Amino acid sequence: MAKYILRRLLIFIPMLFIVTIVVFTLATLAPGDPLTGQQLDPTIDPAALEERREALGLNDPPPVQYINWLSEVATGNLGDSLYFSGRTVQDLIWSRLPNTVYLAVFSLFITLVIGLPLGIYAARKQYTAADYFVTTFGFFGLAVPNFFFALLAVYFFSFQLGWFPAQGTQSSASISGLAEFLDRLHHLILPGLTLGLASVAIYMRYIRSEMLDVLSSDFVRTARAKGMTKGTVVYKHTLRNATIPIITLLGFEFGTLVSGAVVTEAVFNFPGIGQLFLTGIQNRDFPLIMGINLLIGVTILVGNLLADIMYAVVDPRIRYD
Amino acid sequence: MSGPSPGSTKQVNTEPPMPEAKEQKKSYSPTKLIVKRFFANKLAVAGVFMFLLVVIFSFSAPLFVEHDPAQTNPLNTYAEPSADHWLGTNSSGQDNFARLVYGGQISLQVGVFIMLIVSVIGVVLGSISGYFGGWIDSIIMRVTDLFLIFPFLLLVLTVVTILQNVNVAILVITLGLIVWPNITRILRGTYLTLREREFIYSARAAGATDLRIIMKHMIPNAIGPIIVNATIIMAQMIILESALSFIGFGIPAPTPSWGAMLNEARSLNILTGMPWAWMPPGIMIVITVLSINFIGDGLRDAFDPKSSRK
Amino acid sequence: MTMSQPVKEPNEKKEILRVQNLKKYFPIKGGVLKRTVGHVKAVDDVSLHIFEGETLGIVGESGSGKSTLGRMMMRLLDPTEGQITFNGVDISTIRQSKIRPLRKDMQMIFQDPYASLNPRMSVGEIIEEPMLIQKTGSSKERQENVISLLERVGLQQEARYKYPHEFSGGQRQRIGIARALSTRPKVIIGDEPVSALDVSVQSQVLNLMEDLQNDFQLTYLFIAHDLSVVKHISDRVAVMYLGRLAEVAPKDDLYANPLHPYTQALISAVPTTDIDEKRERIILQGDLPSPANPPSGCPFHTRCPEAHERCTLERPEMTKMGEEHYVACHLYTQS
């Protein structure tokens, strides 16, 4: 296992390297830079802007900029943000990452707690009304764009019913302890549901079909032939096996969640990595874009590695060496 | 009797261990069989029907839409529905109904063309990778890894930013070039299994060239996964285009698209006060994606009866 | 290209196919850098010859390398080492493009009648394909040939418009045979051609193959996993165990006088319906070892009832024990 992880890392590092070059090239190809603001203020002397460009190294040839960036990364520093003046990229990421993590964890929680049981239930009751309901729900979950859902959710749950706040991460920056936790949770619900919607549908359909597959497998027949109760057959023999493919899905879930977070965070004004990335893109903040890409690349790698490890835990047939 | 419950809309496809199927007296080619199975699936037929409606609705636009979707009228912005403007007008006074209809063309074209690009790349690279294996496979797989490391939307945003002024064609090509790795991997997997099938060996034993094996034996047998994945991609891309438009990175004005129309509802005022402006495009997206997914599901079942209702 | 070897013995029979010291090792990757850490020795130093017009049966259990051997002879797999000589020509190393014309003379029938026919081609296309590839005859001639082949294997000519899924397993195997015959090959390698068929159908297919052998002057290499099927059709039988030959002998000789303990066990496992005959069944202990990690010395020694110390140390060589009867066992070699 350790060898396997090591090998994966060895493959990954050069790939990450290539990716940073690609992203950097892409980023520097984009016209404009962080100093061409959204609204021009004629009181700012263009010469001063030019000096600032020089000072920030924006006038260096791209390869020099890249090497500079890389040497900073080598020292564990992701560089200084260009748009958020005076802030380092890692500082920015750390300030936003928790929000995206909460959001992702919560939406994953919703996915697993709603998606999996519904899928299992539908598989057990195949061809019943409940099954059709769940399947249809799954189809809709995949067909409704999540921003559309978000707008509807804000409209109904925040403004009509007043159940959940429509915006932000917490109602006051000054509360702490349990109250803060609950308050944050309260703010997580709508964005979490939005982000989780498609995943719920996907996992539900997936686990349903996996369950159906496993339910018709030989060893389930063996278990029944041993006189095991239906509950044992479904929850012990079938579920464990049906979960295995789900793990791969989970490995890639990090990436999916971050992508989804871009839109979700925008609608709910939820200051996380997705929103930060969008800001970075809109303002040509290359170090920020690269830093986030790097972070997410690493996260996805770790996610996949974790999935592989979980694989080995859940499925004894798999041993990596 | 425990057949399908009343009112069920699904064909029962579970194949029990059975004596050789006796009902097949007539001679059907595999394609005809698939078509037959497909049309026996009520949901799939409903999907086809819905999809055709959307297509007809969108592409017969010149026949019944009086307004030019791009024609602005600053004197008549945010108009309510009227006999002239069935769905009112938007913030530049453009006719919402015309935009809905013509927007359908754009959304569908985006979906279809990306699907075509991705399928072609996927089939070509998947074939090469899955059939030849070896170093070429390694290279292709590492490249797909590269793409898969990054969240798709972030990559799209980065690229769209560089291309600055995006039009439909550029957007389609860009998305196509970004989306291909997924389908390539899936098809590679299909080819890997196919490669070990005995009829491939028998073709090789007969002296068939690699090209012939790929064209005559591999691709026709991978057509199921190819088509099914193509429908999935198409549905995903229609949603993606609307999401991109929503965050302002999609197809720019004045080209109408459903996503752009929804983006105009990004104000509570419009959301609550002008449902006619955003409900129709929202519903159209849902209907279109839903119908494509129904079709995709039906195709999957038709191609592979054992995978019923996954 | 190496020179063809002069045919020595027996003089009246002509060797059509010969393999010498043939090996196929599949690498096992491992370690951090995925280096090759070992090999699965699927076929390990096998030498064989087949005479024109005869049927050589190759028998072995799973993992014995019999299918790998067959595929190597067809050059569907490239040998790791050793020579394959067809009609005096060394075909073991020539390029794939040069092999193509040779395919005309060698064809293969596969085990699984469901997997060996392309489900998306009509039967006519399937049978025609080898001719098309080999560019034999005009379109019309090929069609006629398809019809005659179909009739020859006992199918109606309308079958050519149908698709494989419309046929039963036995019928499909007939289609597979018709395809193999379409280029008038000299040698047909049958890789367990009847194993997947129902017993009653097996005999029909075997009978057909025998008839065709006479009609077309075919040479068969017939691979099977048990002796009962091979007994029916073979002239000589080779027994494989873990990538190596255990015993090769003319059929009658082998059944009457099996020398290798493994052969003896296999023969005893052939069911008999003579319920009055009280036969001592030899039940081998233990499982087949993995070909990735074969036992030292004689690969069979872990299960051999007669094994002695030498068997664990030294690999037995093929020893000639009679007319065309060879065995690799220390019981028959002087130490």
Add this chain to the structure above:
Amino acid sequence: MADDVLLEVNQLKTYFYMGGNVAKAVDGVDFTIKKGKTLAIVGESGSGKSMTSLSIMQLVPGPTGKIVDGAVKLSGKDLLKLSDKQMEKVRGNEIGMVFQEPMTSLNPVFTVGTQIKEPLMKHRGLSKSQAFQKGVELLKLVGFPRAEDTMKEFPHQLSGGMRQRVMIAIAMSCDPKLLIADEPTTALDVTIQAQILDLMKKVQKEFDSSILLITHDLGVVAEMADDIIVMYGGQVVEQATRRQLLKTPKHPYTVGCWKVCLA
């Protein structure tokens, strides 16, 4: 019903409903199994022999498959009239079953021990440690010298033959009156087949149970069976003792089969 009859199957009918079609997988089958004896059902694939055994266990794959008629009397008790709960107590307890595919019949994610302990704990009410002990005994009986270690192993660590031994141990764990073996050796290598058949004979003697052996291999039948029925198209086409059938086969199907085996 005679005293020595363990299982009596009367007019068993199992149909499959697909779309508008009805497939009669088992179409009015009658037979009896005597105590301590072996009955073999022989037939081609699709003849309904496997479906018959699954019908006895009421494991017909639903919802398309359905036992529509008949009676399955085990020691006089009609299994088809039992509730699901009652039937669970019969399966694995009064009837053990071994399937064809040793590679897929064991759950890959549980140890051999877990799978062998399950029926012991359910039907015999043994504690975990008791079940473990009993499991070890059973494994030793079916030929695992290092049974304690084997208990902790996963199915994929065992070869096909060993798995089939585990299956037999599981099937015999609760000392069933009847062992149904559905093509138990078909997927195995020749030399391993011999081992398994040998083991089945040994187990039958040890537990004094009856065996319902389902196979297409007449060699196996000749070796194992006391009585034989031949099925074709869901119906019994010939019924005889071993001697009768082997010496004087009547049905054309049987005759055809013989030609291959005896060739």
Add this chain to the structure above:
Amino acid sequence: MNLKKWWSFLLALTFSVLLLAACNGGDDETGTDPEEPADDNGEEPADDENGDDDGDDDTAGEASEGGNVNIAFFSPPEHQFNPIYYTSTYDANVMDFIFEALFRTDDELLLQPHLAESYELNDDQTEMTITLNEGITWHDGEAFTADDVVFTYEMISHPEYTGVRGTYADKLVGYEDFRAGESEEFEGVVAEDDQTVIFRWEESSVTPEFNASFPIIPEHIFGAVEPGEIESHESSIATGEVVGTGPFMLGDFVEGDQYVLNANEDYWNGAPNLDTVTLQVRDQAVITGLLESGDVDMVIQPDGIVPSDVASVEQMDNVTLYQPQDLGYQYMGFKIGYRPSEDVEAGVIDTDNFIENEKLSDVRVRQAIVHALDREAMVGGEDGEGGLLQGSGQVLHAPFPEASWAFDENADIGLEYDTDRAMELLAEAGYEDTNGDGFVEDPNGEEYVLTLAYPTGNEPRENAAIVIEQQLAEVGINVNVDTPREFPAHSEIVENDDQSIDMYLMGWGLASGDPDPGGIFTSHVPYNYTRWVDETSDEMIQRGLSAPDAFEQEYREEVYSEWAEYVSEQVPYAFLWSMINNWAATDRVGGITEDPVTMLKDPHLWYVQE
């Protein structure tokens, strides 16, 4: 079995969490109350809604004490809370509470002393002596002195300074040397004593108050920091560390979400009534909803309420709209010339090298284009109906919006919407449809197509592009509208004189108050994106700033009227509209000072009334 229980447990847990959360939400609304000290009540401040009377300062102390006001805007700040480095207006919103300058604008946009108590100018306006208010302290208790002023100006002139605020200092005596690092002393700003500071300019300053109006940063904090490190110093970015003299101090914040400002009880102008002000970043889609529900008390600059929502906000009983005119404006620029690409490369602006764009060099064509635009329609009716702006704007003919003191309604020649006149002018200039395709050809009979580039990011402006295309088509001008670019990309092609562009849409945001158009319209300045070279105009602009006449505002008003007329006739820009800001506050907040440029003036006077 176990697993089944586990699932049910999880399900139960989820529902209870959801329930709890929902309950918590309910508590929340009432929950904020206990935090506030029991109001002793809001009787006194009652009718004082228009706290714009300066005289109210004294009564402010009697207004109800405590409470919190939530203020919303659309985008998160950049988190650079140091006036010398910030660039975003969102950060400016935060800093408006914290930092103060010597001067600030009054409601007529004239600069009045603020931290300064009084000032004197010498006759040629090259020297200004400023006396500071007494008793001003920084948030950390240190006294505010003239040294802080000197330090601030030294920092924006320092060799290590990389910010963009040098314009405030660059005309001071000795700036060049100091900036170049050749002098340790900065003669331009000198502290006479703790309360007196003297500014000296190389030449007469027409706008001395403006030049002295840069927000002051504390020397006692940043004096110890390497000048190059100030930007990333924690006192520029971190909570609790940002020190100013203003009425509020930066408290806790949730980055990108909300920023709490705590009252500075020692504020020199009087302790704030409120305990806290919370700035919240909120999506524009929901902002009106939040306003209606009372979750947000104020919606402020720079975005305000989007025009399409104004009508519905007006309907709300609890909300008051503040609609001052904005000083910024939107325009369509005509690329009259281009810099050659060598000059672009070298970053040189040399009017002699400009390449003329023949398509637009004829003033009649430019006038025709303006005549063809129905700008009234774009802006929409006064009643908030129709138009791209829903009436939230005014048609503009010269770059002085009505709010500016330089505005003179009679100054411009006012090229009204008149398609006939437009076609006439085109015909005069030789542009006629010779091939009958509906579009005019140029005088040589060649196809005449104008390319219009525009950026994304401002909905009315985006919409205008298509409207312009169609309105110009009406008079026969064929406009090719480029697909929109993001702003940075757009501004780059405009700035770098991409020769495929004939016209572009852009806007100027003018917050400074001084109407001097020189920075934008003088021929050789970089911001002269149209590359309009006109000596007459240059001379007029120069005149508007020439000492000593320009010391008198009336003189400048005259000059700018004259210039406005000239510009409106020469049309380097087709001026489109100036915006009307739509700011709003709920009636819960009292004491708001109305001001044309900000909602955030004197927040210490705000109070909460229930």
